[in-house]
């Protein structure tokens with residue numbers, strides 16, 4: 001495959017944009033080579049600047065769950081644009097999407113919309129601190145909650161892909177209030193709670209982790225966190241920016257039956273436009289300004305275009321709930337296909353999957369936390385990534401990312417993907 005024009009565009013971009021990209025995970029630093037530049041996308045496919053057609057397994061890192069340029073979503077955005085694109089004054093649409101989201105997600109009464117997942121998580125933690133009048137938070141190594149200061153402590157995703165899990169620029173003062181636990185390890189949480197009795201405002205977690213590859217919570221882990229929170233007046237915050245409206249209409253809370261006190265959203269909720277949100281019971285949410293003292297704001301929050309895209313996306317999902325089952329089946333089919341090729345070739349690997357999230361780590365031992373995930377970040381992953389790309393399959397360019405399947409993907413596309421792997425699987429020996 002030829003990437004001549006993409007490479008030229010990348011060289012030009014690097015002159016004016018740090019690293020040539022507006023978000024580090026788009027660069028190919030972890031796998032080598034130049035990133036491809038996309039010209040357009042439709043359904044399950046990306047078309048790059050060199051006119052290569054690629055099967056897309058990142059779906060814009062989650063949002064495009066219905067596939068690219070979905071007709072209903074496009075129509076909603078175009079129609080809405082004609083009536084003005086931003087007012088800074090309330091619109092009826094904001095209540096429509098809020099009502100729909102509250103009806104789909106278990107355990108929430110109110111929701112506030114922001115512009116990104118980062119903002120949602122940052123605001124959720126401020127709210128938890130304001131509500132509990134406590135300062136410290138617990139997060140888990142390898143979990144990513146956006147790039148605000150409190151979370152860039154052993155963060156996953158791009159933060160770890162590019163070798164800076166603890167970013168310079170985060171002050172010691174901020175860092176000392178973020179306590180670090182280990183995913184799937186309740187004892188590590190209990191120990192921190194014991195050592196910091198009465199000081200912990202919240203535990204924030206990706207209830208299914210997607211930023212160190214896909215990692216599932218062990219049986220009883222989320223229930224255990226719920227119990228620890230209840231026993232110690234700590235709020236449980238589920239970061240469902242990735243999993244919300246993806247793994248089920250009501251996210252992980254619905255799928256695995258554990259309820260959080262505050263839930264954050266992003267990605268799917270914006271239908272491909274920049275949207276985040278955080279939600280909870282009225283008792284907690286009413287602490288937000290203007291009703292309460294915890295300040296949070298946004299000039300473009302609830303933007304009409306973003307709300308039109310998000311509302312249409314949620315409505316499509318809510319009215320066609322079989323999509324979740326069909327995505328689960330497609331992803332299982334991909335899982336089986338890839339596993340067979342790798343098993344037949346005797347390649348050590350671990351495939352983790354839940355619903356439409358899946359990832360492969362090239363290592364022997366089960367991947368269940370950040371440490372074990374790091375074993376699969378090796379030269380084999382680079383060979384794998386480029387082998388797939390050269391055969392028209394776009395996978396995430398990092399072993400620390402999950403794939404996101406979309407509804408436009410066909411079984412033929414998945415067959416093509418599995419065949420692509422079998423063509424170069426010997427190179428992974």
Ligand SMILES: *Cc1c(COP(=O)(O)O)cnc(C)c1O
Nearest residue numbers: 116117118144145146241242266
């Ligand atoms: C993507 C992501 C975020 C950050 O969202 P942005 O919109 O990129 O700011 C936060 N938490 C999780 C779990 C995510 O996957």
